[in-house]
Amino acid sequence: MIEVSHVTKTFHAGRPNMFTAVDGVSLSIARGQLTVLKGPSGSGKTTLLSLIGCMARPSSGRIRLQGVRTEAFPSLGDGASLEITSLPERFLTEVRRATFGFIFQHFNLIKGVSALENVMLPGYPLGGDHTLLRRRASELLERFGLTRHAREPIDRLSGGELQRVAIARALVNDPAVIIADEPTAHLDSRLSVSFMELMGGFKETGRTILIASHDPLVFDSPLVDAAHDMRDGKLHVETPT
Amino acid sequence: MIQHPGVLSLLAASALVAGLLALAAGFGLRILLRWDLRSGSDLQLALERETYLVSTLVAFALGTEILSLFLFIFTADNLHGLFAGAMCAAGTLNAAPGGYATLLLKVADCLLAGLWLILNHADTRGYDYPLIRIKYAFLLVLAPLVLAEGLLTYRYFGGLKADVITSCCGSLFSQGRGDLAGDLASWPEGRVMGILAGVLGATFLEGIVFLRTRRGGYLFAGLSGLAFLAGAASLVSFISVYIYELPTHHCPFCFLQAEYGHVGYFLYGTLLGGGITGLGVGALMPFRTHLSLAQAVPALQRRLTQATLLLFGLFALLVAYRVWTSALRLGA
Numbered sequence: 001m002i003e004v005s006h007v008t009k010t011f012h013a014g015r016p017n018m019f020t021a022v023d024g025v026s027l028s029i030a031r032g033q034l035t036v037l038k039g040p041s042g043s044g045k046t047t048l049l050s051l052i053g054c055m056a057r058p059s060s061g062r063i064r065l066q067g068v069r070t071e072a073f074p075s076l077g078d079g080a081s082l083e084i085t086s087l088p089e090r091f092l093t094e095v096r097r098a099t100f101g102f103i104f105q106h107f108n109l110i111k112g113v114s115a116l117e118n119v120m121l122p123g124y125p126l127g128g129d130h131t132l133l134r135r136r137a138s139e140l141l142e143r144f145g146l147t148r149h150a151r152e153p154i155d156r157l158s159g160g161e162l163q164r165v166a167i168a169r170a171l172v173n174d175p176a177v178i179i180a181d182e183p184t185a186h187l188d189s190r191l192s193v194s195f196m197e198l199m200g201g202f203k204e205t206g207r208t209i210l211i212a213s214h215d216p217l218v219f220d221s222p223l224v225d226a227a228h229d230m231r232d233g234k235l236h237v238e239t240p241t
Numbered sequence: 242m243i244q245h246p247g248v249l250s251l252l253a254a255s256a257l258v259a260g261l262l263a264l265a266a267g268f269g270l271r272i273l274l275r276w277d278l279r280s281g282s283d284l285q286l287a288l289e290r291e292t293y294l295v296s297t298l299v300a301f302a303l304g305t306e307i308l309s310l311f312l313f314i315f316t317a318d319n320l321h322g323l324f325a326g327a328m329c330a331a332g333t334l335n336a337a338p339g340g341y342a343t344l345l346l347k348v349a350d351c352l353l354a355g356l357w358l359i360l361n362h363a364d365t366r367g368y369d370y371p372l373i374r375i376k377y378a379f380l381l382v383l384a385p386l387v388l389a390e391g392l393l394t395y396r397y398f399g400g401l402k403a404d405v406i407t408s409c410c411g412s413l414f415s416q417g418r419g420d421l422a423g424d425l426a427s428w429p430e431g432r433v434m435g436i437l438a439g440v441l442g443a444t445f446l447e448g449i450v451f452l453r454t455r456r457g458g459y460l461f462a463g464l465s466g467l468a469f470l471a472g473a474a475s476l477v478s479f480i481s482v483y484i485y486e487l488p489t490h491h492c493p494f495c496f497l498q499a500e501y502g503h504v505g506y507f508l509y510g511t512l513l514g515g516g517i518t519g520l521g522v523g524a525l526m527p528f529r530t531h532l533s534l535a536q537a538v539p540a541l542q543r544r545l546t547q548a549t550l551l552l553f554g555l556f557a558l559l560v561a562y563r564v565w566t567s568a569l570r571l572g573a
Binding site for chain 1: 283286289365535
């Protein structure tokens with residue numbers, strides 16, 4: 001469960017170029033559900049995703065997260081929820097690494113590096129066994145039909161293949177929550193539908209999925225449990241059709 | 242004022258540390274009055290972000306404060322050649338009003354600074370800022386002391402004139418002067434040696450008990466404080482005379498000089514370090530059961546206890562070695 005409570009994010013506060021990207025948003029995201037934030041460019045979807053995903057801090061408001069699994073919080077019970085916006089940086093980083101898997105609009109893969117190394121990358125800061133990490137990354141590439149490209153630099157891969165590498169990278173730390181920002185923006189309709197089917201599969205394994213998109217193939221998908229319309233940083237709640 | 246690099250560095254460091262602590266104290270006051278972790282207000286979130294910067298700056302300032310104690314005694318020792326009658330730092334500190342007061346306040350501030358750094362370190366191990374109010378309340382006590390020390394330092398160095406005739410350490414730390422230095426020099430060496438051995442032995446014993454059972458942290462801290470005081474008194478009372486191999490020379494500064502292998506820096510460093518880490522164990526005792534610190538504080542106390550035993554152990558070993566190998570035999 002993710003509980004967003006009266007969250008506001010203002011950039012350049014107190015200056016002439018002050019801009020409020022997210023304005024007093026409150027939102028509940030149930031565990032194991034696929035939730036979509038939809039709305040036009042500049043509506044605050046990406047900013048809200050970055051706040052939930054511990055990549056930025058709000059200007060005001062709080063976000064609570066249930067089911068955090070990290071050694072940094074030995075005193076927290078399994079069912080306890082954790083307020084993440086107040087966390088000191090080192091704890092916030094722990095939560096981000098252990099809880100979230102990110103799929104970015106432009107994939108953000110590292111050029112000149114092999115697909116396998118790209119997938120392994122989020123596992124390095126956790127300091128686990130390197131052989132196990134390599135095996136996990138190889139299994140993910142195999143699952144997405146990319147084994148023959150594992151050792152190729154990602155520069156040689158097609159758009160669909162790049163996206164599957166990005167998805168594999170998001171899964172390498174076995175996250176409870178997958179966050180995807182405009183994941184179908186560079187894909188054709190066939191690949192977009194295929195992407196949503198993959199997300200549906202992840203949902204069935206109990207993962208929570210949060211997608212920001214203004215693609216109807218995403219927010220009109222029957223797999224979506226809740227779609228929230230954002231406009232000018234504010235939220236308008238809708239029920240799926 | 243004497244334009245010596247050490248003097249200028251100390252005055253610059255004092256101004257920097259006092260300035261940073263004054264700013265941090267203002268922030269600390271806001272923390273004490275407005276901090277509310279349950280609130281999601283923009284003020285609370287701003288305080289959460291700012292405390293990173295302020296804590297880091299204060300940690301830097303207090304680290305400088307601790308190092309400046311050693312620069313202070315080094316400078317005082319280095320300047321003694323300028324004053325007629327001075328043989329070491331003792332004469333320099335006596336050459337203008339406030340020299341010894343500055344030194345004593347600096348030692349007290351260093352102990353407190355060390356404790357603040359330990360509390361701050363523990364605070365960063367908890368995810369819910371468990372010691373934030375305590376460490377900033379402590380800072381409100383510490384900041385005026387550091388500010389007073391800065392003023393005393395300026396007054397002391399400002400009053401130093403190269404043509405002053407001062408007393409030498411043989412006169413300042415001699416028996417029968419009727420002041421603290423004279424009293425320390427007058428105490429029977431054998432008895433003080435016994436007290437130091439007893440206190441250090443008890444500290445070691447209690448430290449081992451604490452490491453094994455995790456009980457008696459306050460007692461260990463109290464004994465560490467006593468060991469620090471006993472060690473400081475012993476430096477004047479008997480350690481100095483064995484190092485100089487001269488039964489009437491009780492100066493706690495001459496052994497900073499190259500003639501004695503700069504052994505004084507090692508003795509003062511281990512004593513101060515052991516005092517800080519030992520007292521730190523006690524300072525953390527109330528927080529060892531705090532939910533977010535339940536694992537971090539016992540682990541930190543364990544490391545502090547080990548550091549205390551190591552530092553006091555090195556101090557004791559060096560003292561024993563110097564007494565054992567000294568040509569002087571008191572009471573023989």
